[in-house]
Amino acid sequence: MPILSRFYGIIIRMYFQQAEHNPPHIHAIYGDNVAAVSIQTCDVLEGHLPLKELSMVKEWVGIHKEELMEIWNTQEFKTLSPLKRGHNMFHKVKAVSALPDFRLSVQFAEGVTKIYNVEPLFSKWESFRDLEDSELFSSVEVDVGGYGIIWNDELDLSCDELFENGNTIKTPFDGLMAFTDATELWGLNESTLRKAIAYGKLVSGVDACKYGKQWVISTEAMLREYGQPKAG
Numbered sequence: 001m002p003i004l005s006r007f008y009g010i011i012i013r014m015y016f017q018q019a020e021h022n023p024p025h026i027h028a029i030y031g032d033n034v035a036a037v038s039i040q041t042c043d044v045l046e047g048h049l050p051l052k053e054l055s056m057v058k059e060w061v062g063i064h065k066e067e068l069m070e071i072w073n074t075q076e077f078k079t080l081s082p083l084k085r086g087h088n089m090f091h092k093v094k095a096v097s098a099l100p101d102f103r104l105s106v107q108f109a110e111g112v113t114k115i116y117n118v119e120p121l122f123s124k125w126e127s128f129r130d131l132e133d134s135e136l137f138s139s140v141e142v143d144v145g146g147y148g149i150i151w152n153d154e155l156d157l158s159c160d161e162l163f164e165n166g167n168t169i170k171t172p173f174d175g176l177m178a179f180t181d182a183t184e185l186w187g188l189n190e191s192t193l194r195k196a197i198a199y200g201k202l203v204s205g206v207d208a209c210k211y212g213k214q215w216v217i218s219t220e221a222m223l224r225e226y227g228q229p230k231a232g
Contacts, residue, residue, distance in 0.1 A: 007082035051148030091163040092146035114166030
């Protein structure tokens with residue numbers, strides 16, 4: 001099984017000339033975890049990866065989709081570039097709440113809130129039918145690192161799935177994030193932001209505000225002064 005790429009401890013492989021291999025997919029290996037991931041849809045066809053690593057694999061597949069399909073169809077294997085530092089991990093989950101009718105309210109680190117409907121997954125994946133149990137559904141929590149949400153060892157959703165397929169709603173807190181989230185996403189120190197306020201680069205009360213002991217800053221100000229997020 002040739003190795004197509006390696007990044008952040010993840011190995012990407014594809015089997016050579018196996019007629020039973022449909023739909024087209026790659027195998028992602030991370031430690032003892034292995035998952036078959038569809039090239040066309042990025043869905044996990046079989047197996048399991050931790051949410052953070054799964055998110056990175058899905059992004060890598062999306063970047064190399066055309067090349068992967070060419071390799072699949074021709075069986076002419078080649079090494080593909082790894083996922084580079086600075087890849088988009090901007091949509092980390094900060095909080096999640098269970099709502100009626102199997103919906104979730106999901107707050108993201110960059111100050112966006114989305115409503116995600118879990119019910120369609122009941123017919124797509126049999127394991128998700130367990131969430132028809134309201135007590136289990138209400139036990140949802142943010143996974144370590146904010147790379148997704150979990151109910152138990154078998155049921156989880158990645159941050160990318162929630163962000164891409166959730167519906168954005170307006171809240172009074174849209175576009176605001178904590179200093180700790182901003183510094184992680186942009187690869188800065190909190191002292192950098194505090195100095196920017198002191199020197200007037202960031203305007204207190206306009207770009208950033210202090211609530212009790214917590215400073216918050218607008219996404220707009222961060223993009224204006226520091227460009228796109230750099231943290232991976």
